[in-house]
Structure formats: C-alpha cells, structure tokens
Amino acid sequence: MRVPTLDVHSPLDGRLVGRPLAATDEDAAGAVRTAREAQPGWAATPAADRGAALRAAARAVRDAADDLAAAVQAETGRPFASAREGVLAGASTLEQYAELGPVHRGRSLLGGHDATDLMVPGPRGVVVALTPWNDPVAVACGLLGAALVTGNAVVHKPSERCPHTGALLAELMVQHFPPGVLQGLTGAGELGAALAASPDVDVVAHVGGTATGRSIAAACAATGAKALLENGGNDPLVVDADVDPAWAAAQAALGGFTNAGQLCTSVERVFVHQDVAEAFLEALCDEARRWNADPQPLVDRAHRDHVHAHVAEAVADGARPLVGGEVPDGDGAFYPATVLAGCTPGMRVMREETFGPVVPVRVVPSFEQGLAEACADEHGLAATVLTGSMANAQRAWRALPVGTVKVNAVFGGAPGGAAQPRGASGTGFGYGPELLDEMTTVKVVHLGQAQLRD
Numbered sequence: 001m002r003v004p005t006l007d008v009h010s011p012l013d014g015r016l017v018g019r020p021l022a023a024t025d026e027d028a029a030g031a032v033r034t035a036r037e038a039q040p041g042w043a044a045t046p047a048a049d050r051g052a053a054l055r056a057a058a059r060a061v062r063d064a065a066d067d068l069a070a071a072v073q074a075e076t077g078r079p080f081a082s083a084r085e086g087v088l089a090g091a092s093t094l095e096q097y098a099e100l101g102p103v104h105r106g107r108s109l110l111g112g113h114d115a116t117d118l119m120v121p122g123p124r125g126v127v128v129a130l131t132p133w134n135d136p137v138a139v140a141c142g143l144l145g146a147a148l149v150t151g152n153a154v155v156h157k158p159s160e161r162c163p164h165t166g167a168l169l170a171e172l173m174v175q176h177f178p179p180g181v182l183q184g185l186t187g188a189g190e191l192g193a194a195l196a197a198s199p200d201v202d203v204v205a206h207v208g209g210t211a212t213g214r215s216i217a218a219a220c221a222a223t224g225a226k227a228l229l230e231n232g233g234n235d236p237l238v239v240d241a242d243v244d245p246a247w248a249a250a251q252a253a254l255g256g257f258t259n260a261g262q263l264c265t266s267v268e269r270v271f272v273h274q275d276v277a278e279a280f281l282e283a284l285c286d287e288a289r290r291w292n293a294d295p296q297p298l299v300d301r302a303h304r305d306h307v308h309a310h311v312a313e314a315v316a317d318g319a320r321p322l323v324g325g326e327v328p329d330g331d332g333a334f335y336p337a338t339v340l341a342g343c344t345p346g347m348r349v350m351r352e353e354t355f356g357p358v359v360p361v362r363v364v365p366s367f368e369q370g371l372a373e374a375c376a377d378e379h380g381l382a383a384t385v386l387t388g389s390m391a392n393a394q395r396a397w398r399a400l401p402v403g404t405v406k407v408n409a410v411f412g413g414a415p416g417g418a419a420q421p422r423g424a425s426g427t428g429f430g431y432g433p434e435l436l437d438e439m440t441t442v443k444v445v446h447l448g449q450a451q452l453r454d
C-alpha cells in the first residue's frame with residue numbers, strides 16, 4: 001500500500017520542510033472523472049474568455065512570485081533570485097498562451113462551389129501533466145497554459161520533490177477556471193503512473209527523466225492516449241582549436257554548474273581540441289573553484305548519491321578529478337563543482353545524464369572527431385559548439401541529432417519556443433506555439449449548401 005505522506009527535507013540543512021498528504025489511486029481516478037465532466041463546458045467557452053482566465057492566473061502567479069520562489073528554494077535548494085526568475089518565466093509563458101490561444105489555427109478555411117470544407121480545431125480532451133522539480137513553476141506553466149487555453153481540462157501532478165510548490169501553484173491558478181477544469185494532485189511517481197495509465201485520458205504530457213518518459217510511452221501505447229514527452233538530455237559541448245580557451249572554460253562552467261548542473265540543457269560532456277586542452281582545463285579548474293566558493297545544494301541526498309556514483313565510477317575507470325569529486329561533510333545535499341579529466345566515451349558519466357555540477361572532459365585530436373563523438377549518443381535535447389569557423393559551425397548544426405544547436409553560447413535558443421527533442425530525449429515540442437498544435441486536433445467539416453436555410 002502506498003505511503004500516504006511525502007516527506008520533504010531541506011537540501012540546505014536536512015530539516016523537515018513538510019509532510020503533505022499524497023493522493024491515492026482513487027483520488028486520481030476521481031480527478032480524471034471530474035476533468036472529463038468539466039471539459040465540454042470549458043471547450044464551449046469562447047476562446048477569448050479562456051485566454052482571459054489564463055491571464056488572470058498569470059497575474060496571480062506573478063503577484064505571488066516571492067512566495068512561490070521561497071517554496072522552490074525550501075524544497076529544491078535553488079537560490080531565491082533564480083527561483084524567482086523561473087516563476088516569472090512561468091507567468092510570462094501563461095501570458096504568451098493567453099494571447100496565442102484565441103488566434104490559434106484561425107486560418108483553416110478551404111473553399112468550394114456548392115460546399116465548404118471547414119477545418120475546425122478543438123481540444124483533445126483530458127490532459128494529464130506530470131512535471132519535474134528542477135524548474136517546477138516555469139515547466140508546469142508551459143504545459144498547463146497550452147492545454148487550458150485550447151479548451152482541455154487538466155490534472156496536474158508536480159514532482160514529489162516539491163509538493164508544496166505544486167500545491168501553491170494549484171491554489172493560485174485553479175480559482176480562475178470553472179470547477180474541475182484544472183486540478184492539482186500531489187503524490188509520488190506511482191500516482192503519476194496511475195494517472196498515465198488511466199483509460200479515460202487523452203494526452204499525457206510529461207517533462208522529466210528519460211526512463212520515466214519511456215514507461216509513460218508504454219502506458220500510452222496501451223490506452224491510446226497521446227504521449228507528449230520532454231525527457232532528459234546528455235548535452236555535449238565541442239570546443240574547437242581556434243577559440244580562446246579561458247572564454248571556452250567560462251562557457252563550460254556556466255553550462256555545467258548553473259543550478260548545480262540540474263538543468264535539462266546543462267553541459268553534460270565536453271570534447272576539447274587537443275591544441276587548447278591544457279589551457280582550457282586549467283581555466284576550467286579556476287572556474288570550478290570559484291563556483292565552489294558559493295555552493296548550491298543538489299535537490300536531495302538520493303540525487304547526490306546518483307551524481308557521486310557517476311563520478312566514482314569514472315574515477316575507478318581512469319578519469320582524474322582535478323577539482324571536486326568528494327562528498328562533503330554536513331547535513332545538506334551539497335556536492336562540489338567537479339572537473340573530470342581523462343574521460344572516455346564508454347564511461348557512464350559520458351553516456352547518461354548526471355544532472356549534477358560535474359564536467360567530464362575528453363581531449364580529441366580534431367573538431368571532426370569531437371563532433372562525431374558528440375553525435376554518438378541516444379539523447380537529442382541540445383548541444384553547443386564553440387568555434388571561430390563558420391564552416392565548422394555549419395557542419396555541427398547539420399550533423400547534431402538534437403532539438404537545439406547553440407553556437408558560441410551555452411544558453412539560449414528559442415526562449416519559450418519550439419525546441420523539438422530527438423531520440424531518447426522525447427517527442428514533445430517545447431513551450432512555444434507548436435505546443436498548441438499538440439494539445440488540439442483538427443476536424444474537417446464538409447458543409448454541403450443544399451437544404452441549408454440560414
């Protein structure tokens with residue numbers, strides 16, 4: 001039987017933050033039933049009114065940015081200012097969908113002589129949204145905004161690592177929609193699995209780990225629901241021979257250590273040209289020491305164990321930790337910014353998402369070799385190349401099997417836009433206008449004019 005509470009400990013000092021109740025399978029089934037009943041009325045509501053409701057929800061999120069950021073910080077350890085940025089990004093995404101939703105697919109009219117063919121867009125029905133802890137408000141707002149404005153009813157389950165944040169977000173948003181149109185349930189992965197396996201759900205939208213995404217895809221294959229999956233990444237950074245190694249190291253540190261490496265588009269593995277490798281590694285170690293002067297914890301100790309296992313295995317296989325690599329004493333879930341030299345493609349730290357402040361570095365004899373190794377991976381979220389050569393940049397963006405290629409900047413690319421992951425990284429469509437297509441279907445109505453009187 002499922003444990004009825006979720007214990008959340010602060011990653012800063014281990015103290016108990018709270019013990020909220022977890023919803024049961026019966027609650028999940030009840031929420032899906034309620035959503036099913038509420039959805040037709042919401043779909044029949046004028047799109048402009050749905051947009052207005054979303055705008056009101058966005059305002060509530062924006063006004064409560066401090067409270068939401070404090071909850072994110074308490075539960076996940078993300079620094080307040082950065083957590084607040086995530087909340088405000090979420091509010092902006094809701095506002096973006098409030099504008100885009102009402103004009104979505106307004107162009108779909110086909111002509112004829114004695115008949116008219118209309119392409120009538122409509123919602124898919126009931127959407128289950130399963131979201132992660134690492135940017136909990138921004139990600140949830142993306143899925144919820146696109147689903148709600150197009151007339152779907154939504155059951156949202158936030159991560160069990162930030163149930164208070166999820167509950168607060170639900171409290172702020174639910175009141176702006178008719179009863180049953182948006183519901184929030186807190187619970188662990190089992191609750192997500194129960195929702196994903198429900199036979200009466202039309203879309204399961206999941207942002208989270210690759211293994212979870214795969215099990216959701218299997219559940220959806222059994223029920224016929226559409227699976228929208230934004231899974232994990234294993235983003236490479238390829239450093240060419242002609243860039244300033246100190247600047248490249250600063251980029252690698254920014255990509256690898258921001259939010260303690262817990263971003264889906266964190267730099268997960270580095271391929272550096274041998275001509276600049278020594279200077280690059282030296283500068284990267286300086287950067288890591290600087291990050292370690294102001295440490296940010298990982299989300300919890302279980303995750304720290306996962307990160308350290310990747311590092312320890314790599315070291316056992318011959319990698320050299322130049323900075324970090326040790327679990328520190330203390331009650332929190334801290335792990336130092338870590339630079340690993342001497343990494344090889346077979347190591348788990350290079351093959352799987354570490355999701356921690358660890359930058360494994362492999363020295364390669366040529367840009368082409370680095371690019372080839374960067375491409376040889378099952379994930380396909382994003383990738384960065386640092387180069388002074390437009391020809392190499394072009395070669396890279398053509399070859400890399402990923403949703404976003406970044407040249408000479410580790411962050412950026414389609415903010416709130418359509419980054420379509422590939423391979424094991426999923427089947428979703430970011431948080432841009434294209435997500436509205438995914439949340440809707442189009443019905444063709446062939447309208448013969450004979451007998452029509454008005």
Ligand SMILES: NC(=O)c1ccc[n+]([C@@H]2O[C@H](COP(=O)([O-])OP(=O)(O)OC[C@H]3O[C@@H](n4cnc5c(N)ncnc54)[C@H](O)[C@@H]3O)[C@@H](O)[C@H]2O)c1
Binds near residue numbers: 189193
């Ligand atoms: N591609 C993107 O846009 C993106 C964005 C942010 C995070 N991520 C990824 O998310 C991961 C970190 O988040 P996480 O640890 O919370 O992910 P996770 O997959 O463990 O959890 C995500 C959500 O799925 C639920 N869940 C867990 N097991 C489930 C199951 N068997 N069936 C249904 N639902 C289940 C969780 O309770 C949570 O609500 C990283 O891999 C990161 O790369 C991806």
